[in-house]
Amino acid sequence: MSDTDGGTAGDPGGDPALPHVTLTFWGVSASAVPGAVSRMALDRRHLRRAPGLQFAKLLGTGDGRTFTVRDADPKHWGLLAVWDSPEAAAGFAGGVTHRRWESLAAERLDLVLRPIAARGLWAGRTPFGDPAPRRVEGPVAALTRARIRTSKARTFWRSVPPVSADLHASEGLLLAVGIGEAPVGLQGTFSLWSSSAMLNDFAHRRAPHAEAVARTASVGWYAEELFARFEVLSARGAFAGVRYDDLLTAKP
Structure with missing residues (x-):
């Protein structure tokens, strides 16, 4: 997978021409995992009735090191929403x-995220619009998502570990989470x-990722793919015990 270039930070109110994107991750204890799985099913009806919701995906998570079921993290779950x-x-x-997740x-x-750049489709849609690429001072986020062709799954999975290892060793990385709508086949980071x-x-400069991007077109791993970048407008709370409240005030 790859992403697109992006790059002026603005106020958290956001540009009204751009969608307002939220991403929430919940961490649960082992005893609460069955309840979290239930919420993944039950929350769909609440989302269908939510005023102002343009697009939403309930997400499982993993460490993203192989994009197979052994990556799965049943203690962390997510909701991506575009408003x-x-x-x-x-x-x-x-x-x-949110009240039931809090329990x-x-x-x-x-x-809270503002799109900087986006390319591709997610479930046949362009959820983040078509933002004009721009420079951003401060923290940014990247999201990649793909529907993997069944016939190309083995080739894809073999290509993931070197890229993932290089990602986790990269300077400036603050958090990396594998995300998926299903245990296999619909995955991203x-x-x-x-x-x-x-x-x-x-x-663009580290060899493992650049090589994987170069192979994407020739191998044809994906039936559908999306790459997006975002300005981080606000961050509150913790993931896996690491707090991100000071993200916007910390120096890069």
């Missing part, structure tokens, strides 16, 4: 879905970076 406005997102955050979760990380320069270095 008409910050007010719509805030209204949902005060509703039943289960031992920790929570809330991120969400990552947080201290700056666009650090993300660009990984995406």
